[in-house]
Amino acid sequence: MADNVIVVEDLVKTYQMGDIEVNALRGLSLTIERGEVVAVMGPSGSGKSTLMNTLGCLDRPTSGRYFLDGKEVSDLSDDQLALIRNKKVGFIFQSFNLLPRATAIKNVELPLRYSGMREGRKQKAIDALISVGLGDRLDHRPFELSGGQQQRVAIARALVNDPAIIMADEPTGNLDSKVGQEIMELLLNLNKVSGTTLIIVTHDPKIASQCQRAIHIMDGVVDEEQS
Amino acid sequence: MSFSQILLEALESLSSNKLRSGLTILGIIIGVAAVVAMLAVGQGASDSITGSINGIGTNVLFVFSGESAGPRMRNENVSRNITQLSLSDAEALNDDVAAPSIENVAPVIQGLVDASYQGVVSSTNAYGVTTSYAEVRSINIVEGDFISEEQYLGHASVVVIGPDLAESLFGQREGVVGETIRISNQPFRIIGITESKGGSSFTNEDNQAIIPMTTARDRILRRRDDVVDMIYVQSIDSESANLAADEMTQILQVEHKIPVGEDNDFTVYTQQDMLNTAAQITGILTVFLGGIAAISLLVGGIGIMNIMLVSVAERTREIGLRKALGATKKDILIQFLTESSFLSLLGGFFGIGLGWVISYAVGKIAEATGNPFYPTISISAILLATIFSGAIGIFFGIYPANRAAILQPVEALRND
Numbered sequence: 154m155a156d157n158v159i160v161v162e163d164l165v166k167t168y169q170m171g172d173i174e175v176n177a178l179r180g181l182s183l184t185i186e187r188g189e190v191v192a193v194m195g196p197s198g199s200g201k202s203t204l205m206n207t208l209g210c211l212d213r214p215t216s217g218r219y220f221l222d223g224k225e226v227s228d229l230s231d232d233q234l235a236l237i238r239n240k241k242v243g244f245i246f247q248s249f250n251l252l253p254r255a256t257a258i259k260n261v262e263l264p265l266r267y268s269g270m271r272e273g274r275k276q277k278a279i280d281a282l283i284s285v286g287l288g289d290r291l292d293h294r295p296f297e298l299s300g301g302q303q304q305r306v307a308i309a310r311a312l313v314n315d316p317a318i319i320m321a322d323e324p325t326g327n328l329d330s331k332v333g334q335e336i337m338e339l340l341l342n343l344n345k346v347s348g349t350t351l352i353i354v355t356h357d358p359k360i361a362s363q364c365q366r367a368i369h370i371m372d373g374v375v376d377e378e379q380s
Numbered sequence: 381m382s383f384s385q386i387l388l389e390a391l392e393s394l395s396s397n398k399l400r401s402g403l404t405i406l407g408i409i410i411g412v413a414a415v416v417a418m419l420a421v422g423q424g425a426s427d428s429i430t431g432s433i434n435g436i437g438t439n440v441l442f443v444f445s446g447e448s449a450g451p452r453m454r455n456e457n458v459s460r461n462i463t464q465l466s467l468s469d470a471e472a473l474n475d476d477v478a479a480p481s482i483e484n485v486a487p488v489i490q491g492l493v494d495a496s497y498q499g500v501v502s503s504t505n506a507y508g509v510t511t512s513y514a515e516v517r518s519i520n521i522v523e524g525d526f527i528s529e530e531q532y533l534g535h536a537s538v539v540v541i542g543p544d545l546a547e548s549l550f551g552q553r554e555g556v557v558g559e560t561i562r563i564s565n566q567p568f569r570i571i572g573i574t575e576s577k578g579g580s581s582f583t584n585e586d587n588q589a590i591i592p593m594t595t596a597r598d599r600i601l602r603r604r605d606d607v608v609d610m611i612y613v614q615s616i617d618s619e620s621a622n623l624a625a626d627e628m629t630q631i632l633q634v635e636h637k638i639p640v641g642e643d644n645d646f647t648v649y650t651q652q653d654m655l656n657t658a659a660q661i662t663g664i665l666t667v668f669l670g671g672i673a674a675i676s677l678l679v680g681g682i683g684i685m686n687i688m689l690v691s692v693a694e695r696t697r698e699i700g701l702r703k704a705l706g707a708t709k710k711d712i713l714i715q716f717l718t719e720s721s722f723l724s725l726l727g728g729f730f731g732i733g734l735g736w737v738i739s740y741a742v743g744k745i746a747e748a749t750g751n752p753f754y755p756t757i758s759i760s761a762i763l764l765a766t767i768f769s770g771a772i773g774i775f776f777g778i779y780p781a782n783r784a785a786i787l788q789p790v791e792a793l794r795n796d
Contacts, residue, residue, distance in 0.1 A: 211704060211789045232708045238789075239706020250701045250793075254396050266385065267706040310705070 243311030411677030412731025422666030508596025524572030700792025716781035724773025
């Protein structure tokens, strides 16, 4: 078996929406190798978001097994999941999700604070910001930064804890195509330098084409894989 | 996260909405200030009353007509004829053989009268007394003399006045001996001025006119036969006060021909009885005032809960993000509890300050209106207010903080 950072077997997720049961995932299986760059695509309602939430340990599957970095995480408690998210997963959101009142450093420090790190946090945050090209914007607050710069802060925040995977949910969705391409190049470059596994949810075929593999989700299962 | 970081973050978050935080704090400030001020006023009133009771004179007991207040007041015996205290009772008490613990006896009649000098009118307490009054009540004369035996027997129109009365009539507290004032339109010559005992709201002994009981009976405070209003008794020392009270009761039961087993038609009070009664009254007063004030503190606490709930709803997305980045339930709970406690404690500190100002103002107003008493803020009141406001922050913060802590990250992140 290759070095698989994500192994998902027969994942089922059922929501109760009022009287109706919604089957968001219907026995989905997939594996992702360490260091891979994978695009996850699919129309809305396909179960793509549910899959991302499950892979990101934000939500638990109804049934099925999920191994992240060799550890089964499908039946952990809320606080255990919080720890996994903190150590193993970096999140990048479409709308950046930075704390509006905090400086770039403070934003990037946040995961380190929740991991209980006391010494050297600031230096680590600064290093992460330098690695995304924001060495000269350390003390700026989000409203003093452009969209692309904000997303760079978010990327620095995602990688500051050296996670096993980075989940990027439409990372270029709120940016114009030029800046979006820069962000995409930054992500790919980080993957090359540090070997961090990258999972990108996107609608954009141009983004998907830059990934090593694209997984299409349809009706709660993997519809098609392209390499 | 370390405590200082948690606090710093709470501070940042609260200062991002200064108006709202300020208004929330205001609710606590008012509540705490009210509690502190009310406790201070209650304490001040208590001190003042205790002071004036102590000022009655050491070893002093007194007796007045009527049963002591109590449930027995309501039985049928209330309507029976009671024997008023009289001068002969006073004489009977002044018996070294029957009452060895009694040193001296001073019967008194009293009433509210108008005193005037050249058109200046002042309302004052007039006391018709015997010559022993000064000794029993520990009254010192700073200028002139007290009422003499001759003046008493001769129904003389003389008066000893307190310094406050002198000031209201003459605009000066001394140098008025020999002047003639009118009491209930009768001319009286001032023969002495008493030493100031310090005013009190309860019985201001600096505003009084002391005249011979013989004269008072003739012209100012008319009484049937030789009836007196109350009798002050001085025991030989403070230890024998209770002994003296027993002797008084026995003598008066005989004098008033009260059958064994019947209720007395008089009440003997020792200074300790008065202190106990006063402590009870002021205690009730303090609890009552404090209770009302506590309601405003409660309302302030509900204000905190309200604002924290709004804050949690507003920051759902932030909470979701923090959880996505690895914050546990406990992290979020502590974050919001810190904010609410901080609001509350800050309100508590300002509230103590405001409470102090209010107490000070109440003291000044009391002084200006001639009933001086001094609100006292005790350390225990400050401690109580601090602990209480902190507890309110935690108590009313728990519900909103818990709402935040149990948010599911997926749903919280979806929120916009």
